[in-house]
Each structure stands twice: as structure tokens, then as C-alpha cells.
Amino acid sequence: MEVLEAQQGTYQLEDYEKMRESFDWEQTKEAFSWHRTGKVNIAYETIDRHVDEGRGNKTALLYSDAKREERYTFQDMKDKTNQAAHMFKEMGVEKGERIFIFMPRSPELYFVLLGAIKVGAVVGPLFEAFMQDAVRARLEDSEATTIVTTPDLVSRIPHDDLPALKRIIVAGEQDLPAGDIFISLDEKMKAASTDDSALEWVDLEDGFILHYTSGSTGKPKGVYHVHHAMLQHYQTAKWVLDLREDDVYWCTADPGWVTGTSYGIFGPWLNGATNVVRGGRFSPDDWYGTIDKYNVTVWYSAPTAFRMLMAAPKETLDKHDLSSLRHILSVGEPLNPEVVRWGWDVFQHRIHDTWWMTETGAMLICNYPSEPIKPGSMGRPIPGVDAAIIDDHGNELPPNEMGNLAIKAGWPSQMRKIWNNEPKFNEYFAIEGWYVSGDTAYRDEDGYFWFQGRNDDVIMTAGERVGPFEIESKLVEHPSVAEAGVIGKPDEIRGHIIKAFIALRSGEEESDELKEEIRKFIKTELAAHAVPREIEFKDKLPKTRSGKIMRRVLKAWELDEPTGDLSTMDDN
Ligand code: WTA
Numbered sequence: 001m002e003v004l005e006a007q008q009g010t011y012q013l014e015d016y017e018k019m020r021e022s023f024d025w026e027q028t029k030e031a032f033s034w035h036r037t038g039k040v041n042i043a044y045e046t047i048d049r050h051v052d053e054g055r056g057n058k059t060a061l062l063y064s065d066a067k068r069e070e071r072y073t074f075q076d077m078k079d080k081t082n083q084a085a086h087m088f089k090e091m092g093v094e095k096g097e098r099i100f101i102f103m104p105r106s107p108e109l110y111f112v113l114l115g116a117i118k119v120g121a122v123v124g125p126l127f128e129a130f131m132q133d134a135v136r137a138r139l140e141d142s143e144a145t146t147i148v149t150t151p152d153l154v155s156r157i158p159h160d161d162l163p164a165l166k167r168i169i170v171a172g173e174q175d176l177p178a179g180d181i182f183i184s185l186d187e188k189m190k191a192a193s194t195d196d197s198a199l200e201w202v203d204l205e206d207g208f209i210l211h212y213t214s215g216s217t218g219k220p221k222g223v224y225h226v227h228h229a230m231l232q233h234y235q236t237a238k239w240v241l242d243l244r245e246d247d248v249y250w251c252t253a254d255p256g257w258v259t260g261t262s263y264g265i266f267g268p269w270l271n272g273a274t275n276v277v278r279g280g281r282f283s284p285d286d287w288y289g290t291i292d293k294y295n296v297t298v299w300y301s302a303p304t305a306f307r308m309l310m311a312a313p314k315e316t317l318d319k320h321d322l323s324s325l326r327h328i329l330s331v332g333e334p335l336n337p338e339v340v341r342w343g344w345d346v347f348q349h350r351i352h353d354t355w356w357m358t359e360t361g362a363m364l365i366c367n368y369p370s371e372p373i374k375p376g377s378m379g380r381p382i383p384g385v386d387a388a389i390i391d392d393h394g395n396e397l398p399p400n401e402m403g404n405l406a407i408k409a410g411w412p413s414q415m416r417k418i419w420n421n422e423p424k425f426n427e428y429f430a431i432e433g434w435y436v437s438g439d440t441a442y443r444d445e446d447g448y449f450w451f452q453g454r455n456d457d458v459i460m461t462a463g464e465r466v467g468p469f470e471i472e473s474k475l476v477e478h479p480s481v482a483e484a485g486v487i488g489k490p491d492e493i494r495g496h497i498i499k500a501f502i503a504l505r506s507g508e509e510e511s512d513e514l515k516e517e518i519r520k521f522i523k524t525e526l527a528a529h530a531v532p533r534e535i536e537f538k539d540k541l542p543k544t545r546s547g548k549i550m551r552r553v554l555k556a557w558e559l560d561e562p563t564g565d566l567s568t569m570d571d572n
Contacts, residue, residue, distance in 0.1 A: 002337065004350050004373040011370040013239040016380070023383040025412055028231040039201035042208050042230045043117040046269040047081055048196070050074040055272055058245070062294055063107045065279030070107055074272075077110070080189075084115020085198035087188040091146070091167060095120035095200060098144040098210060102126040102135065102153055105254060105279040108171050108185065110265065112148045113255065120200035121146075122207045122224070127256025129527045132156045133474065134220075138212045139165060142222055142419055148185060204228040210419055211258050213358040214467025216457035216551075222419030223358045229262075229413035230270060232362040236382060237267030240354060240366045241298055242327050250276040250290065251300040257464065258358040259331055262413075263300055267362075273298075284312035288320040295324035302332040302463035306339045306351065307493045322347060327369060329354055332463035333495040334451050337375035353378050355451065357437060358465070359428065361413030365449050377448040378441075385411050389443050394431040397442075402452055405441040406434040457551045459488035461496050464529050468551060474526045475500060478518055480508040483541045485549040489534060489558055500532035501554050503540050510537045545570045 013019060033049060034040040050058065056075035063070045072080070093099065099116040101123055103109050116123045124142055126135060136158045139147065143164040147157060151174045159165050159181055170176055171185040205226050212220040237243050241263070249268045253259035268275045278290045282305065291299065309317075328343060328351045335353040343351040355365040355378040365387055367379035381387040386408035389397045397403045409429060418425040428435055440452040459466045468486035475484035483503040488496030502518070504510065515535045522531045542553040542563075547570070556563040 002375055004340070004344070004375065006372050007350070007369050009369070011368070012242050012244070013368050013383075014370055016368055016371050016383070019239075019383040025231055025235075025384055028235050028412075031234060032230070034204070037201065040204055040227050040230070041118060041120075041199060041202055042227045042266065043081060043114040044199060045230055045234075046266055047074060047077045047114060048199075050269075050272050051078050055245070058272065059274045060269060061107065061110065062248070062274060062276045063105075063279070064277075064290075064293075065105070068106070068279075072107065077114075079194040080107075080111040081114040081118055082194045082196060082198060083189050083192040084112045085118035086192035086195075087169075087185075088116055088119045088121065088146070089198045090188075090192070091183075093119055093121055093146060095202070096207065097121045097146065098124055098142045100124040100126055100139060100142070100144045100147040101255075102128070102130070102147055102149040102157070103171060104128045104150065105277055106150075106171070107277075109255060110277070111189070112169075112185070113261075113265070117208050118199050120202050120206065122210050124210045124212070124222070125255050125257075125261060126212075127254060127527070127529075128153065129529050130156070131523075131525050131527055132158055133525050134470070134527050134530075136162070137219055137470075138222070141212075141219065142210055154182075202227060205416070207416070209261060211261070211358050213258070214458060214465050214470060215424075216467060217469055218424070220467060220470060221421060221424055223258075223415045224417045224419055225361050225413065226416050229361045230266060232411065232413035233262055233266040234270040235384075236363040236366070237263065237271050237273075239382060240352070240363055240368060241267060241300065241329060242369050243268060243271040243273045243298060245272040247273045247297045248276060248294055248324070249273045249298045249300070250278070250294070250296045252278070252287070252302070252305060253300075253463075258361070259300070259302075262362050282308065284309050284316045285319070288317060288322060291322050291325060292320040297324055298327045298329075299325060300329045300331065303330055303335045303339060304333065304462040304494050306330065306335075306343065310339065310342050311493065317346060325349060328352065331356065331363075333460050335376075335378075340373070340375040355379070355439075355449070359415045360407070360411070360435075360437075361415060364407055364411070374444075374446075374448050377444070377450050379449065380447050381407075381449075387443075387449065388434075389441060389449075390431065390434060390436075394434060399445045400442055402440055402442045404455070405437045405439040405449065405451075406431070407437065409433055409435050457487070459486075459496055459498060461488060461491075461498055461529070462494040466498060466530055471498065471500070471522065471526065471530050471532065472549070474522055474530075475502065475518065477525075478521050480504055480514060481518065482506075483543075483549065485541050485551055485554045486532065487551050487554050487558060497533040498530065499534040499536070499558065501536050501538050501541055501557075503538050542566075543570050 061072040146167045148169040176182040251264040352367040389403040489499040491497045542550040
């Protein structure tokens with residue numbers, strides 16, 4: 001068994017075993033102000049606390065994209081987020097209201113997201129690639145009252161049929177579309193006060209964020225998190241990211257996904273680190289350039305990105321000085337041992353895998369800088385959290401046996417509900433005392449967990465989580481498509497790609513042009529990242545007698561594997 005030894009050095013988590021024995025979450029509370037007030041606000045703790053404790057002049061945000069390059073101190077961030085908070089308050093936004101944020105990365109995204117949380121609202125980040133139907137589904141389900149967006153994206157917000165939606169706030173200098181519903185972000189921000197008075201103190205169990213994510217059946221679900229989560233954002237960013245105040249930290253995830261909020265906003269800033277945000281698209285030259293330019297010390301990214309960097313020409317790597325890096329981490333998909341070895345070769349650092357989910361709110365199973373790494377393993381549970389492999393009845397399985405990866409229920413950043421969908425929420429906790437993740441894994445004799453796969457049909461493609469159902473539903477809206485089944489097909493770089501099996505309506509001709517047209521249909525109506533890279537036409541699709549497409553059979557076809565029990569299949 002390959003083991004990479006613990007790193008020499010001093011780390012925030014010095015002795016894993018000892019901390020597992022002695023730690024409880026009450027200790028973390030002392031870092032924050034509610035210890036004094038009994039009330040909290042995660043946005044205050046993230047930004048304002050640093051100003052109140054004398055760190056106002058420290059750089060909080062280093063933002064850049066192809067056009068802009070800006071730097072904000074904690075004092076600047078406090079002023080800007082206060083202005084956003086006043087803007088929302090003056091519009092009459094009330095505690096608990098859902099405010100959606102639908103914009104590409106920019107400093108303004110961070111101002112409005114934190115400003116909304118300051119007034120006690122629940123923010124809903126939406127990935128910029130979503131098209132009209134995806135936007136509608138999320139706004140409808142959450143009954144959002146407000147959405148903040150940019151001129152490029154505003155036409156994708158279908159406000160006529162969303163009765164709850166009262167305000168569309170548009171950033172940028174362009175003229176607003178006609179209608180009372182449209183408001184200029186720049187004007188309102190300029191006019192707003194920077195004082196503290198818009199800040200609402202709330203309870204630990206009050207909500208602050210709603211992240212929509214995909215399952216294998218049904219519509220996207222709104223995963224609801226409460227201010228309490230900050231304990232775990234703070235503590236894991238300390239232990240696992242090993243963040244200190246002098247770190248320059250870069251999380252490559254977009255805030256439309258949970259990694260981009262928990263560890264692109266809260267984890268680093270709760271610890272007072274300098275946070276790098278790079279807008280625009282991925283390119284190896286740009287990414288290495290970002291590390292070089294800002295002297296990034298701690299870097300949190302994903303296996304697909306590492307694999308794409310691996311495939312880039314060596315000259316791209318050699319052009320840049322990456323010696324500032326001291327700690328590298330990964331999340332979202334299985335991290336191949338090969339990638340860990342590559343990281344060791346090119347950066348002289350071990351890449352540390354971390355495991356968690358939108359529903360878990362923060363990291364749960366991780367590798368630590370002070371501990372040995374087994375390449376291919378996700379690591380061990382953080383102190384304060386218990387994980388196990390259980391069978392379908394809740395019995396814990398012995399080492400090296402594969403089963404359901406489950407977490408002892410009740411950690412601070414655990415989701416508190418699925419918006420409007422209690423049955424869905426309860427499914428995760430159907431086995432008394434446990435949260436069942438939907439991943440299969442095993443645990444070895446040393447307590448390290450090894451990921452084996454999803455036991456549902458959720459597709460992880462290029463680190464993004466995509467539900468087959470939403471794509472299938474859209475596909476069958478295309479006039480040529482009769483039936484569609486969508487699966488993840490293993491792919492060397494992206495982990496999985498999206499593959500659609502399609503049965504055409506009678507009279508329709510199979511052609512490459514039609515495949516292209518169907519792809520374009522998904523891209524313009526749903527989202528670019530949901531487009532099936534591969535489409536295969538079939539005369540008919542395998543279905544159960546109740547008419548459900550059997551994705552399991554599609555997967556077996558794809559992988560040339562036995563199709564298993566077909567007794568429920570409809571053979572007409
Ligand atoms: C997968 C992302 C293997 C897993 C933070 C999980 C991983 C899903 C790892 C959640 C890992 C996450 N190794 N697989 N280290 N981390 N996953 O909600 O299948 O977008 O259930 O959260 O990603 O995806 P989500």
C-alpha cells in the first residue's frame with residue numbers, strides 16, 4: 001500500500017488523534033461574537049469582525065478577470081456589504097426572504113451576497129450558465145422575491161409567470177429594461193449608507209443560504225443551511241485548509257456551487273485570510289498565472305481541473321513560478337492516485353483530498369497536512385464528526401466491506417431542510433441516527449475511507465453535479481424526441497461525461513445535424529454544462545412496466561456489462 005508520509009512543519013491541526021478525542025463544537029463558538037451576545041450573523045463574522053478586531057486594513061479580496069483588477073480590504077468589504085444591506089432594507093426585504101444572485105464572478109457578487117445575509121435574508125446563488133427553464137424552476141420553488149443579475153443574464157429571468165418575484169436588480173451601467181420591477185444596483189449602492197445599522201442579529205438556527213442541487217429523480221432540490229454552519233466552515237478551513245491570516249488562498253469553484261460559497265467565501269474569510277477570486281474561463285496558462293501573480297499559498301480545486309493541467313504542455317507550467325504554494329487540496333470527484341503523484345512531481349506537494357456534499361454544508365472526510373496520505377483515499381472524518389459504512393438496515397460493516405457511506409446525524413453545517421420538500425429531506429435520514437450520503441465506499445483498517453461510486457444516478461461531470469431527470473425532461477420537450485435516458489459515461493479527464501440515449505418520434509430521421517440541434521436545444525434552454533456530449537439514437541429505451549426509463553440498463557449497455565435483473569422491464 002502506497003503511503004505518503006506526514007509533512008514536516010507546524011500545522012493548525014497538529015495531532016489528529018488527540019483532537020478527535022478531545023474536541024467538541026462548543027469550543028469553536030468561542031471564536032465568535034455570539035459568545036457575548038447570544039446572537040449571530042455569519043456575514044458579520046466573515047467580514048466586520050476583522051475590522052472590529054483591528055484587521056480592517058488587511059486585504060480581504062484580490063479580484064481579477066480579463067478586464068478588471070481590484071483589491072478590497074476588510075474595511076472596504078464591510079462598507080460595501082453594508083451598502084448592499086441598506087439597499088435591501090430600504091426596498092423592504094425582510095428576514096427569511098429569498099434573494100437570488102445570478103451573476104458571473106465579480107466583486108459585486110460578493111457585496112450583494114453578504115449584504116443580503118446581513119439583513120437576515122436567505123441567499124440563493126445561481127450558476128451563470130443556467131438558462132431560462134433552469135432559472136424558472138429554482139425561482140418558482142423557492143418563491144424568491146428578489147434577484148440580482150447582470151445585463152447579459154437578465155433576459156433569462158422569466159418574471160411574467162413568477163408571482164412572488166418583486167425586484168430584479170441589475171448591475172452595470174447599461175440602461176435598464178422597461179418596467180417597475182427593474183432596479184439599478186449601481187444607483188442604489190451609491191446612494192446607500194455604509195453604517196452598521198442594517199445588520200440583523202439572528203439565531204444560530206436561522207437560515208442564510210439555499211443551494212439548489214440535483215438528485216437522480218425529480219426537480220432540483222433546495223438545500224437549506226443555517227448560520228450555525230459557520231462553526232464548521234471556520235473550523236475545517238483552519239484544520240484542513242490550514243489557513244492562517246497571512247495566507248493568500250484561492251478556491252477555484254464558482255459561488256453558484258457550494259464549494260464556491262462554503263470555501264470561496266466563508267471558510268477563508270472567517271479565518272481572516274486573503275481570498276483570491278479569478279473571473280473568466282479556465283485555461284492552464286491563466287490558472288498558473290493566477291498562482292504566480294498573487295503568490296497563492298493555499299489552493300483548493302478539483303480533480304478535473306488537475307487532470308486538465310496535467311494534460312497541458314510542459315512549457316505552460318515552466319513559464320510560471322509556483323513556489324509560493326504550500327498546501328493543495330481537492331474536492332468533488334474521486335482524486336486518482338495518478339493525479340496525486342503528478343502533484344508531487346510538479347509542485348513538490350501532496351494533493352489533499354476532501355469529501356463532502358451540498359447537503360453536508362462543509363467538509364466531513366479529509367486528508368490533513370500533518371497526517372499520512374494514502375493516494376486514492378478521501379481520508380478520515382474531521383474531529384467532531386463520526387462516519388461509518390453501513391448496510392441498508394443501519395448495521396455498521398467491518399473494515400474493507402463496501403456499503404453506504406453514512407454520517408452520524410447532527411453536525412453543525414448539516415442541511416436543516418429541503419425547501420418545500422419534507423419527504424425528500426426525510427429520505428436522507430431514513431435510517432435512525434444516520435445521514436445516508438448516496439455514495440458507496442469502504443473503510444480500511446486504519447480508518448481511511450475509499451470512495452467507490454454513487455449508488456444513485458447522479459452524474460458528477462467535471463466536478464459539477466448534474467441530475468439526469470432535469471436533462472431528460474428537457475430532451476423530451478424537443479419536437480423530434482419521443483423518449484430520453486441520460487447517464488454518466490466514464491471519461492479520463494472529466495470523470496464522467498453526460499450521455500443521452502434517445503428514441504425519436506416516428507417519422508424522424510437520425511442524423512448528426514439532429515444531434516447537434518438537440519445539443520443546442522439543451523444549451524439554450526437549460527444550461528451549457530448540462531449538454532450531452534454524446535447522443536446515441538435507439539429504436540426504443542428499456543423501461544419498467546410503470547414506464548420509468550431504466551438507466552441501469554443504459555449504463556450496462558454503455559459499459560458492455562451484464563444488465564442484471566430485468567424482471568421489472570416492460571418488454572412490449
Ligand atoms: C462526490 C461537492 C469522490 C460524491 C462538495 C458526493 C466526491 C458528491 C468527493 C457531492 C471526493 C465529493 N471523492 N467523490 N473527495 N467529494 N464527491 O453536492 O459523489 O456538488 O456525493 O458537493 O460529489 O457533490 P456536491
